[in-house]
Amino acid sequence: MKKYLLFCLLLPLAWCNAAHAQRIFIGKRAPELRIATWLADSRPAPSPLTYIEFFHTSSPSGLASLERLRELTERYDGRLRVIVIAQESQESVGDRLAPYVSEHIGVGFDPSGQSYIAFGVEYVPFGVLTNARNRILWLGNTLQLTPELIESNL
Template sequence: MKKIMIIMAAILIWCGETNAQNIRLGEKIPEISVESVLGDQLRMIKQEYTCLIFMHSKCEPCVKALPDFHKIASPLGDKLAVVLLTNESRDMEEHLQREFGSYVTSIAFDRNKHTYRAFGINFVPFGVIYNTKSRRIEWFGSIQQLDNKQLQTICKPQK
């Protein structure tokens, strides 16, 4: 009986640890509820694709990843909007704009963590690229692992 309980506990712990994001490729993105200069629903984005980058300004991997991501994303500026999404307070806007504004289309604030929870974000930096019109997810994961070839493939012209 003791062995069964240990096995059951191990299975429950393992299942809890493998519970990742609440999103899947090809599915529509969850509701985005943020404050941004582009509005609550980011409706003003004109590019075909949007990349949400969940991050925090005190996160060293986030700070290091953004310039590298910018290098591969900037040539796609007419196709890809990049939105930093942070759960920091809105009074950080000036600092974030000064530090990261040249890398992104917009900075959005998820003060109540609604969007972080809806997407199931467990680590930062974390990126989600979706088709802006259909709102279907094209890619998600660590932006540090995304390279130029992958990004070009994701942002291919729609037929």
């Protein structure tokens, strides 16, 4: 009986913790990005779909995800833009990210980490696909973003 009572008391607490950890949901508006500066002062052109990529050099698959995103922006010329958010300083990672800047890919720096917090980022590569109204269409590991998923949302 004591175990059952303890379970009943702890269950709502566990549920509240899980609900608090999840900050974003598919179908809801994405939080506003907190970008202090843009690499090369270059913002990507508006498009029907935006993919927000959270990047950190500590991730071994970070550059692989950027290569994949570059290929996708070329494939969907003008219909997909990518915003890469780096929490590291421009001085430390700017040279590494500069080859990815284009008309459809921009790199923004958020040294305070406010965008990471707002989106509840716990791992990288992590990304969020949004539509023109800033509604979340998909979220997850960037390497799992498929052309079929993009096409179904265009």
